[in-house]
Amino acid sequence: MAETTFSIWRGDSGGGELQDFTTEVTEGMVVLDAVHQIQAESANDLAVRWNCKAGKCGSCSAEVNGNPRLMCMTRLSDLDLDEPVTIEPMKAFPVMRDLVTDVSWNYKVKKKIKKFKPRAPDSDDGTWRMVQDDIDRVQEFRKCIECYLCQDVCHVLREHHLHEEFAGPRFMVYSAALEMHPLDTEDRLADLKDDGGIGYCNITKCCTKVCPEGITITDNAIIPLKERVVDEHYDPLRKLFKIFRK
Amino acid sequence: MADRRTHEFDVLVIGAGGAGLRAAIEASSAGVKVGVVCKSLLGKAHTVMAEGGIAAAMANVDERDGWKVHFADTMRGGQYLSNPRMAELHAREAPDRVNELEAWGAVFDRTKDGRILQRNFGGHKYPRLAHVGDRTGLEMIRTLQDHSIHAGIDFLMEVTIIELLKDGDRVIGAFGYERELGRFHIIRCKAVILATGGIGRGFKITSNSWEYTGDGHALAFEAGAELIDMEFVQFHPTGMVWPPSVRGILVTEGVRGEGGVLRNSEGKRFMFDDIPDLYKDQTADNEEEGWRYTQGDRNARRPPELLTRDHVARCIVREIKEGRGSPHGGVFLDIAWIKERLPKGAEHIRRKLPSMYHQFKELAGIDITEEAMEVGPTTHYVMGGIRVDAESQMSTVPGLYAAGECAAGLHGANRLGGNSLSDLLVFGKRAGQHAARHAQEQGNGRIDGGDVQRASSRALAPFERDADGEGPFQIQYALQEMMQDLVGIVRNEDEMQRAAKGIAELRQRAEKVAVVGNREYNPGWHAALDLPNLFTVVEAITLSGIERKESRGAHFREDYPEKSDEFAKVNTTLRRAADGSIEVRREPVPALSEEQRQIIEEMK
Ligand SMILES: Cc1cc2nc3c(=O)[nH]c(=O)nc-3n(C[C@H](O)[C@H](O)[C@H](O)COP(=O)(O)OP(=O)(O)OC[C@H]3O[C@@H](n4cnc5c(N)ncnc54)[C@H](O)[C@@H]3O)c2cc1C
Ligand code: SF4
Ligand code: SF4
Ligand code: FES
Secondary structure, eight states, X not given: OOEEEEEEEEEETTXXXXXXXXXXXXXXXXXXXXXXXXXXXXXXXXXXXXXXXXXXXXXXXXXXXXXXXXXXXXXXXXXXXXXXXXXXXXXXSOEEETTEEOOHHHHHHHHXXXXXXXXXXXXXXXXXXXXXXXXXXXXXXXXOOOOOHHHHHOHHHHTTOOTTTOOOHHHHHHHHHHHTOTTBOOOXXXXXXXXXXXXXXXXXXXXXXXXXXXXXXXXXXIHHHHHHHHHHHHOHXXXXXXXXXX | OXXXXXXXXXXXXXXXXXXXXXXXXXXHHTTOOEEEEESSXXXXXXXXXXXSOXXXXXXXXXXXXXXXXXXXXXXXXXXXXXXXXXXXXXXXXXXXXXXXXXXXXXXOOXXXXXXXXXXXXXXXXXXXXXXXXXXXXXXXXXXXXXXHXXXXXXXXXXXXXXXXEEETXXXXXXXXXXXXXXXXXXXXXXXXXXXXXXXXXXXXXXXXXXXXXXHXXXXXXXXXXXXXXXXXXXXXXEEEOSSGGGTTOBOOTHXXXXXXXXXXXXXXXXXXXXXXXXXXGGBOSSHHHXXXXXXXXXXXXXXXXXXXXXXXXXXXXXXXXXXXXXXTSSEEEEOGGGGGTOTTHHHHHHHHSHHHHHHHHHHHOOOTTTSOEEEEEEEEEEOOEEEOOTTTOBOSSTTEEEOGGGEESXXXXXXXXXXXXXXXXXXXXXXXXXXXXXXXXXOOOOOOHHXXXXXXXXXXXXXHSOTTSOOHHHXXXXXXXXXXXXXXXXXXXXXXXXXXXXXXXXXHHHXXXXXXXXXXXXXXXXXXXXXXXXXXXXXXXXXXXXXXXXXXXXXXXXXXXSOOGGGTTEEEEEEEOTTSSEEEEEEEOOOOOHHHHHHXXXXX
């Protein structure tokens, strides 16, 4: 292959712009390789976050030609290299520098969600029994690598900036994993409705489309949670029943 | 000062992988104030990449398993250089540590009767690895992370420690910088736990991320602690070899555990050609028996593809050197063939090895249910590290603890797959517990302002140098290339001596490294600050390699191709001497207890 131009956003919280760099592209390279090559050759201080380079840690999220992607899993051969390849930071979060964004909000949101609370062990040796069929769904959710690409595309966060009101798809998946965990006894439905703002999601499914782990966020996590919230909080009979049970 | 932040904890944990998080949870539960610092964001540490599983003799799949078998397997795998007390504690405590993860929300794959499923792995006599598909590390780190955020622990993310602070003999603090703003952080504490992981970035072809610059090894060493077994670097037999940009990325041993086989360009399963005596009785001598083993036949012996990593890696190197390699300089790893044996073979592969399927599909354009993979050895793990007490994980420096990959003793000359994740849990917990106790017993130390001043001027020096100087990345690449060539899988005296000289020369060049830009999120600056650590570890590896004039486990010397009695019972031990040089000596391996000796004898 040949010399290719990359337009990389450079700047910080005060603003910035796209800057062009050219570098030699060879077989099998991914976007992150190109960024690293540019960093080593001509911009030692080009900021980029990464760890595993194998799609496992969820650190290298960015927008490649406008699409939210893991840079380490985006092959250059899948892009049109006749045009400059643009690489920009995620837009739903504040920029720290260049391609690096401040994702600390996600950590705060997670901390507010009630933690796992198992039922008493099933066996005298302190262990539990669960069959594979009952955990397939939870295992799907637990594949999440916390890349926050789903948060990045969700219009509630990206365009409407409702970070205070809405936890975002990642934390719907997280809550679903807890709520559907066969051993869990905690109830997070009221929180999901109030703090989590699950009602803000209008099921556009943009999050599902970008998830690099292929988690069916909307259909498998959000919609069932919405149903549970409705059952629990808007179903008068059930509410009554709950009061009597207490 | 505006560019400084100060913190005060009882116990400071450096590293947020499995070992660091487990240690922090334990220390915090003892009621002391715990802080954790990590170079990356929480949940991104190397542990997240682990694939195959956690070794623990829970005997859920084969009731013949138990701690004694696990102990004997670990000692054999380590070629009897492991600290036997550590190997025993590890084998005894691992099952509880895995069950504890379940109590904290982990969701492992299940057996038919609803218990935690265990899989086969190299060097383990019975199916022993608790796992979640091939993303066990993710499950482990997420479980620990989600548990620890509710445990009252303070996290300082994207903060890198570059120096430990001492008061007399004791470690009483640490000095670091944060990536975001480049500010310095000064942390006062009563005990430090190092849980910084490995050193893979010392070599060119590696499965390890940028974080693996041996920081913990170097921090401890410069603070006066001893390192042992540094000659033992594990080259995992199966890394990706093509395309070039993904060279080194790991292909889990789980592929072979599920029935994958290694073949050369002639289509031959070359692993049958060379089965070491130590393992003859336990290894299948025909393909049929090997296959039955991977499918759970309890009377079958394991296929030679599941011999220890050091051996498999060398056999692969031999095939390549002798011209029977694959087109891109590896050999073939074939899992697609199991479709001949299993009705829904392709689906089985995708379910059991989802991330391998994904990884090859996305990065190499290969469908592993249809085609063989090309694989070759990759730098993976360091058995060597900080010398610690088996019970408490304290180093030879008071107040300084170490756990996980940066500590040494459990794995000896070669680590068995799956024994690292269990190591993190068992010894992470122990380190946390003992460091907390130490902190409760100690008063505060005094941080010397002069030390802090020196540390900060050293850190800022690369900015002050002539901007025409060499960049840090060039030096790092040169060092990696040299180590790969001269101190790699097959070693000899002459090459290691050349490496020792080369390191000294590169170190001089590194002293002139200049960085551009400013202190905010500046990778060039960070790479420059990582360099001294890398130099310390590669020097330690090289000197230890020169000292051990034999071949054992992961350390293979073509000039001394056999094992030697002289080295059979010693750990190569290094310490920084008063004159600044590295002192190398041989320390006897801690003796076996009578019970341990009997177990090993029985399981031979
Ligand atoms: C691809 C791959 C697959 C693997 N598969 C398996 C497997 O299946 N089973 C198994 O048992 N083992 C496996 N291993 C090995 C195992 O994953 C590692 O040995 C283990 O995770 C190391 O854990 P740790 O807690 O010691 O360190 P890590 O998880 O690496 O964490 C190190 C932490 O220290 C921090 N740190 C480092 N330096 C500094 C510093 N200077 N200042 C502040 N923080 C610092 C880092 O930011 C990080 O948080 C695998 C390894 C790889 C690379
Ligand atoms: S489906 Fe809901 S959570 Fe997902 S992107 Fe659309 S609005 Fe956001
Ligand atoms: S759900 Fe998918 S897109 Fe969202 S953070 Fe997790 S892995 Fe990323
Ligand atoms: S670097 Fe880990 S997902 Fe890209």
